[in-house]
């Protein structure tokens with residue numbers, strides 16, 4: 427899919443048009459910049475070139491569609507060796523290896539190698555993917571400096587929240603770390619046209635670490651809420667009562683309520699941070715513990731649900747269960763399934779219960795069915811079911827007739843309302859309450 431005009435005529439090349447790349451491209455386009463996208467997935471590239479997006483993110487599709495039509499946005503699947511635009515931003519995925527905890531930097535390596543022939547000493551290469559500390563210098567630099575002696579490299583992390591990415595890209599402070607003063611200055615100027623506040627830090631590594639500590643801290647504070655929940659479940663107390671009382675009018679750090687921690691980032695970035703210091707013979711203590719605790723929560727919920735079915739005199743192997751809330755979070759709403767609690771709950775329940783049906787307010791039915799779960803609406807889902815497990819806090823739960831739905835369930839039946847989205851009058855099991 428070649429671009430009709432020379433690459434260097436675009437203002438920016440965004441490499442990897444997944445969630446981060448496409449939202450950044452939309453933000454840049456909204457400020458009048460022209461963007462060349464480089465995306466190796468031919469289906470995604472073809473759809474994006476036509477302005478079609480497989481992601482629910484406010485304002486992004488409109489921007490991409492309009493600018494694809496005007497020619498300000500184009501996509502290529504083959505970057506070739508042509509000279510690239512003056513700024514290149516790498517947004518490819520940096521997952522952890524399947525079933526393990528080791529970062530998989532193969533996409534970053536491949537992207538950097540593909541870009542190298544098209545850069546010269548004036549091209550600013552910005553790494554935006556989340557990476558273990560030292561990756562920009564240890565992986566990106568050696569590839570680029572085989573091509574030119576002093577490549578301009580900066581690390582500028584993406585820190586937006588899914589569901590509000592476009593607004594946050596245009597308002598959040600942008601951390602900038604340069605390999606050289608010149609690279610830092612150019613990257614600061616670039617992001618200075620997108621957002622008001624640029625925060626320069628002394629090195630690539632400081633900027634890489636800023637991103638990782640932000641996400642690890644979030645994992646940690648959610649983990650503390652979960653720690654409190656597990657304690658109150660044992661003590662016969664209510665975590666939310668304890669946490670709400672602790673927070674009320676008290677001017678110290680706010681305690682977070684318990685719940686699942688999901689998404690593609692929070693579930694892997696602690697491993698990227700641990701990997702960053704493993705070579706220095708250091709293991710982060712609380713970060714590692716919080717991740718392990720948070721990962722255990724979906725299974726713990728599954729165990730409580732099965733235990734409650736037994737208590738009601740029903741063998742789980744005879745039970746039909748509704749899972750509602752497949753997206754990893756409900757607010758701001760998203761259709762993103764990556765790192766969602768169902769990933770650990772579903773394998774635990776499959777084979778232990780008779781049937782699982784599924785519902786989500788945002789995720790299309792086809793994507794639920796692809797998980798081997800029959801997609802249903804809430805009325806069908808509740809009808810005759812022995813357990814309903816609500817996994818996220820989508821605002822849609824506020825509009826349902828909870829009492830009417832519960833009345834359709836088998837007798838006896840149970841509801842597990844993780845986020846307490848149903849009215850207190852609903853007799854439901856809740857995370858953090860015995």
Ligand SMILES: NC(=O)c1ccc[n+]([C@@H]2O[C@H](COP(=O)([O-])OP(=O)(O)OC[C@H]3O[C@@H](n4cnc5c(N)ncnc54)[C@H](O)[C@@H]3O)[C@@H](O)[C@H]2O)c1
Nearest residue numbers: 442443444445446465466467518519520533537555556584
């Ligand atoms: N999703 C988030 O909210 C978020 C937030 C902050 C940071 N990040 C980080 O940003 C990075 C990207 O995240 P994402 O969610 O957009 O990932 P993603 O997997 O959705 O998107 C990555 C895209 O890059 C493409 N790609 C892979 N290799 C390529 C190559 N060699 N050349 C060109 N394109 C290539 C893939 O086909 C895919 O479309 C990750 O490091 C992630 O940790 C993500």
